[in-house]
Amino acid sequence: MAAVDTPALVLDLDAMERNLERMAAFARSAGVRLRPHAKMHKSAELARLQLAAGAVGVCVQKPSEAERLAEGGVDDLYLSNEVVSPEKLERVAALAGALAARGGRLALAVDSPLGVARLAAAVAARRAELDVLVEIDVGQGRCGVPVPEGDASAAIALARAVARSPGLRFAGLQAYHGNAQHVRSVEARRAAVAASAERARAARQALEQAGIPVPLVTGAGTGTFAYEAASGVYGELQPGSYLFMDRDYADNERDPAVPRFEHALFVKAEVMSVGPRYAVVDAGHKSHAVDSGAPRVHDPSGRFDLRFETAGDEHGLLWPVGGSPLPALGDAVWLVPGHCDPTVNLHDGYVAVRGGLVEGRVDRLIRVDARGAIT
């Protein structure tokens, strides 16, 4: 491990595999499908591990992400996001055809009549077929058609537009409540999901009363998946971060009834300067994302208690807490990123290790295939 140049994105394979199996076991015992969100790791190799552990496929957020993962051998992809650009929809239709030709499948979310019409045109031109999920806004206030109290008319209209478009199959409802994921208290998180699941249940019921079968309600994330699973509404879960567990998710109050996930993703940094009362490491905004706050310093040795203070694109300050010593010039330091998804997107690959961060050895390099795939 000493030879790993810094800053580096390091993946603790032992911890990651335990997280992988824990979520797979949860989904099996809960009787729901697991479709992890690959926007988080952006890696075909890690997606294939999730599939091998029982996932039915993976979610992605962008057409280019879907393309890179498909190139890496992932066959069942759900683009759980809206796409309205005709050029992008051409790529979506082409990919749907390519995946179908090898026994796979592409699905897409929609939330507008224009989106459905443009998708239908692209699919017709390619003679492709596509599963389409209608996104409903169950509380996040971002994408999705509104489903106010008892009124699912917009969702019904979209589902009908999908169903009457040749090549498009209405496959269910996308019902993700992103804001609920990081509500800190267990009770408030549970309550937020109870409300969003109730909206999804009412919308599904309204569609079925209108004669439109709803094969699936899909959604949920690492902060709430157990509550969506328990609701009886969701047939599929989309968590992503559970595989790596970042600092922000670990800051949630833990529900003892929910599987525990371990930190598996780290940024290895090095002390490059020592000041009078702090040390400076060679990792800043270009090594880890700070949209969810600064990383936490992880000390495998148990000798240090250090607080990370952001100090620019290439620097971070380490302040001692409660009389802790400071690491010395050249020492390695391990950071748990605040938010794994945009941190991973800064790196071309993971240094995957076994046997611990310090004593362990490098097992292999894992590519971030969809790094920078944002279109």
Add this chain to the structure above:
Amino acid sequence: MAAVDTPALVLDLDAMERNLERMAAFARSAGVRLRPHAKMHKSAELARLQLAAGAVGVCVQKPSEAERLAEGGVDDLYLSNEVVSPEKLERVAALAGALAARGGRLALAVDSPLGVARLAAAVAARRAELDVLVEIDVGQGRCGVPVPEGDASAAIALARAVARSPGLRFAGLQAYHGNAQHVRSVEARRAAVAASAERARAARQALEQAGIPVPLVTGAGTGTFAYEAASGVYGELQPGSYLFMDRDYADNERDPAVPRFEHALFVKAEVMSVGPRYAVVDAGHKSHAVDSGAPRVHDPSGRFDLRFETAGDEHGLLWPVGGSPLPALGDAVWLVPGHCDPTVNLHDGYVAVRGGLVEGRVDRLIRVDARGAIT
């Protein structure tokens, strides 16, 4: 421009070239050397434009950045940061040799005896030569040896260690005050630089009294460069962001006596969903950095007044301000990033346009050669 897929990093070449020339003209008239910081744009092509406009070379922050720019034809590089890892210092020494062989030059900052000793060992093994600047802490509280009131003993000791190391030449003082760059008021910014320039002046004097000539004091950034230039202490300026001007620098109170720079860097996004009171664009944390806050919406049409709210890795919300209309599904939207450096680092290239963002045409693609070069 309609064909540019979103999100995309767009460079307004006309605005950028005006910024380029304004800073070059300022440095000429102030009689100081200009060595722009290429950590910001990470592009060999843009560095070569800066050199052609009169810059003496460029700064970089990491050995891998230096390597990529050197591959792209940049010959005079100053790594204005500390490097202590022996493996990295081997690369530094190798690059110094390669640049010298083609008539170029590499310089490095140091702030520790260990750093000097390891650098000297790497340089001796390669029979390379290197200019070395001793970094002093003039107020930022990050890297650099302390130079408390009248006491430059640590800087003197380091300069002597450099001077007696074969292959190392003491080339002056690195004296950058990063925190001063974004102090909002002109007076407070000016006062911060007055204090840091005074520390640099005293340190230089102490070194010279100790018999050590100080050929150069180098530092400054886009927020303060005119004050360092006016101090009479600094012989070289290192601004980077002036070339693109991000939202955070534009939020500084402007000093009418200082050249004005225009926004030249944008993220082109597209409206992908429209909610009841907001629009959603396809750009989030993975398209632009938010360490310095959210982007500002730039509206070339003058029809809209919109506030950007961060809504995740792939989404942003646009809220109307003061009765503004909302853009429609599929409309293009232009964002001025909060912080240009880490935003550029998310992208593989710039779409460089001439003739305006909307009416203009794509002139060429410019590579971000050192994207992800963080080691």
